[in-house]
Amino acid sequence: MAKDWTWSVRKLGRFHLRRPGSPPAALLELCIRSRYNMSALGDAPTGHAQRDGTLTHPSGETMTQHGGQVDGAKAPNTGPIAIWDWPVRLFHWALVALLGGAWASAEAGVEYMQWHMRCGYAVLTLLVFRVLWGLWGSRSARFTGFVRGPRAVLSYVHAWFSRRPQHYLGHNPLGGWMVMVLLALVAMQAGTGLFANDDIFNEGPLAHLVTGDTSSFLTFIHKTNFNLLLLAVGLHVAAVLLYLWRGENLLKAMFTGRKPAGVYEDRPGFMAPLWRAAVCLALAAGTVWAVLELPG
Structure with missing residues (x-):
């Protein structure tokens, strides 16, 4: 030197x-x-x-x-770091509100089932948007940015229990797979609802495309899957509270879009422009409209 x-x-x-x-x-x-x-x-x-x-x-x-x-190594960041863009945060909290509304309207009785269905259509739109945003959105929102292989997951879990946890700006390897499980369960819930029926007054908009037995089976899946969804949501909330207990406020980051300065395993990436989110949302809404209207 x-x-x-x-x-x-x-x-x-x-x-x-x-x-x-x-x-x-x-x-x-x-x-x-x-x-x-x-x-x-x-x-x-x-x-x-x-x-x-x-x-x-x-x-x-x-x-x-x-x-x-x-580049290529972990280094300190000197100030709050922008990590979650507006589309990801709005998607997250809108999904929470819509799932709550769908559950409340289903429990309220048959006279509120139209609202239950409307919540379901909105959830489908959000899901299609999230898939598009996971392909063409900001770096932290892309599936390639947080879906990692078994080795990364095992390394993260080992570091957690060894009291030397790895810190990530975006989703950590374990949390990334929890996101995928939640998305899959929500997709199952909304998808089966399109074909479900209550054998009395209401049926999903695509129930007429399948036989009565098939519709009844999908109704069973719709009801059973909801319990699995509740379990996954409970685990998700418990994990957020556990991280908070260990000093990492994930909930605040989902509100503000920022994380505090520190040394992280990953790096902040680019933020996609909002016009791209608007295009993805329009495509998602158009796709759901086509699925609901064209088969009839």
Whole structure:
């Protein structure tokens, strides 16, 4: 390493790399040790740094700092981090309200079943929108950003029980799969409702497309699946409370769209423009309208 680079050790084992005449490039101990195999005593890394702020790993991998985050490595963020966009937050709370409305209208009696169905149509629209937004939305909303493989899930669970939890800006590996389970159960609930009937006054808008036995079977699935949905929602709420007990306020982040500064396993990504969300919502509404109207 060039002689004009100097390393200093401060309290709590934090390291600062300074180059005379250029802005300092600060790295936390965790980032330095994990990427450069440094010991707890502050050994100098075997890689080197460039004038433009890029860091070169001994393997040749180049990392660049972006607002407190380093490509290819974990680094500190210095302020509240925007993570959940408006479409994701509105989808989340609108789905909560609509599921509650669907349940209340079903319990209120047959005279409110039209409202039950309207809530179901709105839920279907939200689901189609979420699928589209999971493909073309903001980075944190995309399925490719939070649906991870078994190895990542097991690593996360192991870290959790070892009292060294991994922190994620977006959905963690376990939470990502809970999201997929919830979406699947809601889709099952809304989909079977289209073909369900109460054998008296009401039937779903597509019930006439199937036989009576098939409609009755789908009605059974509709009622049974609701209990599974309640169980999954209960687990979801319990997990949110557990994280809150351990100092991570997931509920607040779903209101504000931001998480506090810290060291995370993932990085903040781009936020998709709102016009794209409007297009996805229009496509979702058009799709649901076509499903409900065209078969008749």
